[in-house]
Amino acid sequence: MSKVRMLQPQKKAAALETPTDLKADAVAAISKALNTLVADTFALYLKTKNFHWHVSGPHFRDYHLLLDKQADQIFAMTDAMAERVRKIGGTTIRSIGQVSRLQRIDDNDADFVPPLEMLRELLEDNKTFAANMRAAHKICDDHEDVATASMIEVWIDETERRTWFLFEASRGADRTGH
Template identity: 40%
Template sequence: MAQAGDNAKKALVDEMNGTLADYLALYLKTKNFHWHVAGPRFHDLHLLFDEHATELFSVVDLIAERVRKNDADTLTSIGSIAARTAVKDQNDTTLSADAMVAELRDDNVALVARLKNLKTLAGDAGDTVTEGSVDDWTDQAEQRVWFLSQTLK
């Protein structure tokens, strides 16, 4: 029979893998927009999206290694990412710059909410390292939301 701690750890690992999927999907979407943005703000948005993509990708390995350090398996394929992410695909390469910015802002807002849930689950499971790391990841995501929101004004 599973212990309460086992359930907390399982919930944590499940949420870490979902968060990892979101980071990978949001990274790819951000790079897509980096490649396809056009218009009078091209230069600034092209650079902003690339900066955000780099920041997102820098967290991917950290999350995956936290899963492994919890003695669990992480995502293994494009299919496993697609099955776990809450980030919606965007294949329209003709979106306006403002539509791209708004979509990335909204995806990052959702990521902040997911990270806050992850922090709670890490606390419940007694994983203080993940709990502390999530603070940095949340701050980065909140900064992306701020930058993207200000860009739309």
């Protein structure tokens, strides 16, 4: 009697199917929430870079460096978010067009925005972004996806830090009269 047995044929996986223990409805709901966050992240990144490139005035260097650092942090989130969608078996953003259809962070195409308005606008955008992440976190909790929820918690903390820095930088000018 041989101890070697033949392997049983297995169902062939679809090209982008990733194995997960999450139910199909959970994958769909979490992927939708994360993809919308990916779109928001790209929109917030580009707006932050836009303001970084176009800031002017007496606090140019400080604001320029602050916005550059914040943009780098925001951009770093995009890959982790999109890859999380893939890890759970979903598909993610494929184009700028899809980003524009999903984003909830408004663009700013103005020719000139005063520096303090830039900071205050980004402050509000980051607050909105944090609220949107909290809503996505709830979806993850509802589907017992602790890994995605944990990642979102870190991103919320980073976003709250950016909000704090923007708040302090934007109100400093009000206190000094400059």
